[in-house]
Amino acid sequence: MDTSGKTEVVLLACGSFNPITNMHLRLFELGKDYMNATGKYRVIKGIISPVGDAYKKKGLIPAHHRIIMAELATKNSHWLEVDTWESLQKEWVETVQVLRHHQEKLATGSCDHPQRSSELDRPGRKRKWDEQKQDASPKKPQEPKPTGVPRVKLLCGADLLESFSVPNLWKTEDITQIVANYGLICVTRAGSDAQKFIYESDVLWRHQNNIHLVDEWITNDISSTKIRRALRRGQSIRYLVPDLVQEYIEKHDLYNSESEERNVGVILAPLQRNVSQNKHSNPTA
């Protein structure tokens, strides 16, 4: 734990990142500034966790491309990294499980050991923070950090928050666990309905202290959907995504009308799972 009494925080963003855009990267910057400015937290890391292909979203291109683009986008960042665990799982993984995975990793990793996940690591792809650990002075005796494990919090935009009310998209108990045990940092354009949404949900209301709404004054509309649309229409996406990402997309011709047809007619994994498990979902109760 940081000896100044602040809670260390790791921001985790889940999503398709199809492709990653400057808007996604801005979420991290805004989330970090906000949490650090409270004086109670110190953001030590940001994790981008692209969803696995088994999510079956329309237009979702293979995870390895999305991962590479995210890595290119965060190449020169000191605190952002891309994590492949979620995307490597065979089945789609609920967000709360991703949070749990990373929180457990932090708990076991708090003795400064480079932590290898028990699931398969992507062969040949070193994770950034592993590289950093190895680059650090190699022969230091390992000392356990004092008390306090960094806390993982879910970083998102208003769209994710409001998706809580889409029938069968989320399990009620998952939403509860996310806001009760982890916490949400939700970046929204100033004046959005996020506060109203929280007010209208008993679960969110109960845990509102663990939901941080961050105003985005310099709003941008750079959604991945619009990026893909622009690419299909031959329009420039320069300055909307990092240069390296734009070059990668162009080089591999990743997004076109065929790619947008992927998973058409396929049910989104969470809907498939939640409906088939016959849960009564009343997500906002």
Next chain:
Amino acid sequence: MYQVIEGIISPVNDSYGKKDLVASHHRVAMAQLALQTSDWIRVDPWESEQAQWIETVKVLRHHRSQLLKSSAQTEDPDPSKTPSASAALPELKLLCGADILKTFQTPNLWKEEHIQEIVEKFGLVCVSRSGHDPKGYILDSPILRQFQHNIHLAREPIQNEISATKIRKALGQGQSVKYLLPDAVITYIRDHGLYNNGSSWKGKGKIS
């Protein structure tokens, strides 16, 4: 059908006197850094190097004469050949946001004859901006209406609100502007202590 062959960014002269304007050599340097990786847009410091502020139409005239000169230089030196008709001079158009179109209405900001020359002799490429109604501005102005065929409205389907004003404000409040500006520009701002709650233009004699 047009083919865009070049983009020119022309930072305004310091004596424009706008609030928070940092020294032009900085603004030119930052634009150059931002354009390092561009193969078609460049910065031109001519306007900023003049002794005083110049009207936009004069900047347009200057750049058109530059285009004339360089096209004359690339003409075949053989005097028996006449300049081919197909080597037409590229057209120079003023690129701006819809907010500029609105400023045409501000009393005394523009000379009427300049507005006319800009839309008649050059042409405007106007990118939409949230909160603005460029079609409305055109309809409200007789000159703009008359030359509306020479005013091209480019829609910006992916709106963004990254105004320099907001950037300066964020910087003044110590907030991150990463991914809103090119990294090289952010580094430059930090290295030169710009936009630091006014300390950037202390002692430079600039009127706020």
